[in-house]
Amino acid sequence: MYYITADGTHMHVPGAEERQIVNPMLSEKLDQIDSFTFDIHPNHPMYDALVQMRTQIRIYQDHDPIWEGRVIDNDDESDKTRSIVCEGEMGYLIDSIQQPYDEDFVLIEFLEFLIDNHNRQVDGWKQFKLGNVYVEEEDDADTARTSNDYQTTKAALDNVRTKYGGHFVVRKSDGVRYLDYIKEYTHVSTQPITFGRNLLKVTKSSKGTDIKTALIPLGKAIGNERITIEDVNDGKNYLVNEEAAKLYGLIWGTAFFDDVEDENELLAKGKETLTEVSKPKHTIQATAVDMSLLDRSIDEFKIGYKVPMLSKPHGIDDTFQVTEITRPLFEPDKFEVTLGGETDKISGTVVSGQVEAKQYTNEKVSIISGGSGGYLILDPPGDRPERLLIMDDPNKDKAVNVIQINKNGIGFSRNGINGPYENAWTIDGNLVADFIRAAKLQAGTIGGWIINDNAIYSDFVFDDGTTVYRVYIQRFMEKSLTDSWVFSVQKSSDGGENFGGIMYIRGDGLIVAPAGIFDRIDVGGPGVSIFNSGITCGANTAYPDTVLSIMGSGIARDNFSVYGTFYAAKGSIASSDRALKTNIKELDSTESEEFLMHLKPVEYVYKDDPGTVRHGFVAQDVKEAMAGRTWGVYENVELKQPLDAKGNPQKSKVVASVRYDEIIADLVKVVQSQNDRITVLESEVKALGKN
Known part of the structure; x- marks a missing residue:
């Protein structure tokens, strides 16, 4: 099952009537840019959303990504159907230009040079990172890289592949697009x-022109001459395959072995090469x-x-x-x-x-099994046989695999003519089988479950005999659900005449309860309540004695409000990584001192906790001490209120608030400044004493 997205939005969802594309074709070729084509009709919600050279297309098979690329052509047909052409990720390498260069690089450095140039010229979503490089140069390879041309990065990489062989392969890992350079593909498929x-x-x-029956092997060049095999081959600098020469005649060729200096090694390599080139490929x-x-x-x-x-x-x-x-x-x-x-x-x-x-349909070829055909026998022979036998042996007593067809039906045995026949299809339409393997079961009933094109379901009657619960795996329970299949539970209170939905589990994993189906769900007793508008754990007037417990690690994103004391047994940690910040500059000691000197430390009690006297600041006083500065020490915070007993959110309220931890930075800055002044004064006092 294939799902297709465009810029992260579902473009094709199996079974979703409004999100269908037509005639999708994915074409992949070795060492070439992949292509993906499809048609899209005018009523598709993304008909006008596909932008050439920009929209990113992803194909998922059973929710696993198998291909990624971009739209490159978007053509209207006569019926306004648009034919879309996409290219694979390797096509992004055409968007950048490699200018003329003259540098010394080993191979890996050269590839990094090309990819870095590409990345500087394109958007982030088209960038690559050099991955594994399994292609090596010879030890004495010339590392000079020179080009006088302006060429695309793809063309430059193709030149590398032409020179050294191998293949460039795109690989994704943890969201990073890598470009690997492999010598060869090594995986051998287990499917022949x-x-x-x-x-x-x-x-x-x-090609007959590729055949050579006589060969002159030439070794390493020394000056203007090359090493030959004359001294170790009876004075002849050539080799002849006599058997091939008789068949094809003398056809001459040369073979160069630039790294061979030894004559005997050259002779051995020449013979090995001649054996290969003297027979047709x-x-x-x-x-x-x-x-x-x-x-x-x-x-x-x-x-x-x-x-x-x-x-x-x-x-x-x-x-x-x-x-x-x-x-x-x-x-x-x-x-x-x-x-x-x-x-x-x-x-x-x-x-x-x-x-x-x-x-090829003769007796040695069977399209069904790929093996030999069987034997058809009328039993008993004559004008009115009782049965037709198809067997793997002409002798009924020796046959093991038997198909028997008679007036009552068809039976299949793997245990000879006398069976047992584990699988049978009777004349009245019953199918008896140990197992069924089928691409599609059109309709039927299995163990009380109804199966058809659109649903698999079964009914369960409650004790009162009138309440019926129906469990569904069904296509499109609600128009609002765009996933192809949903699991649902439905309820009927009139004996199964009419059903209403209770809960859906959608294909994308969301659990949905239609509006009005329930007001509140209690989980694990009255301590946890799930409302249409939120979840509460004792933080409402209905359950004042319960508490919220989070065991193990947890994450709270955005703002997290605590009504009461926040207790951390081993302290709290605030993120302060330099990588998360910008516009970093040192505090002005004069501003910090002026701010601190205008603060008004007070003692107070909270209205809802009158028994405890606290020390701190009043937020409005802190704002006044800031003297118009736009610091984050003071902020008006909108507090979300707990749900009431019916699950309705209470009206939020805004309270003036102080970030006490930010005042620490001003305190430290003022202490440092004062320490500097104390040091100077101490020096001056010592100097006065000496005088």
């Missing part, structure tokens, strides 16, 4: 591509279906994966790389993966050109 099962077509080609292009779409336990195909391929009609038994994946998201039966690569493991008579697997 097999003729008669998931192989659709094969294209085979080979077949290039295979295969298209197949990804069976993991039908069974999630099967290893899925991904770009770059190595996949074993077996096709006896084509004489192929080798491993190839996934080079392209085409995904029509709403038509999984049309998903295709394309493999490419060279092989010399082709044997027997090979069928040339494109071959559709469906053409």
